[in-house]
Amino acid sequence: MEAKKRNCCSPLRLLTMKVFDEVNAKGESYDMTIVDEIQMMADSYSGYACTRVLIGLKDDELHLCGDPSVLHIV
Numbered sequence: 001m002e003a004k005k006r007n008c009c010s011p012l013r014l015l016t017m018k019v020f021d022e023v024n025a026k027g028e029s030y031d032m033t034i035v036d037e038i039q040m041m042a043d044s045y046s047g048y049a050c051t052r053v054l055i056g057l058k059d060d061e062l063h064l065c066g067d068p069s070v071l072h073i074v
Helices: 012-027 039-043 045-058
Strands: 006-009 031-036 059-064
Touching: 031 045, 039 045
Parallel strands: 006 031, 031 059
Antiparallel strands: none
């Protein structure tokens, strides 16, 4: 896929939140966001970061990469 505006969130909780906060502060929407290591969503310590990204970003297309064990959560 070719996207004019794209975003990527990594599995590190602090980096995920940093990207999320910066993107939301700009008020921009993106054609596509990729969330890597989505299984971190099930982690009791850092799962909230992935959840905030899934709920809060304004995207046309969202790609979730990682272990399918969290499909029931998504």
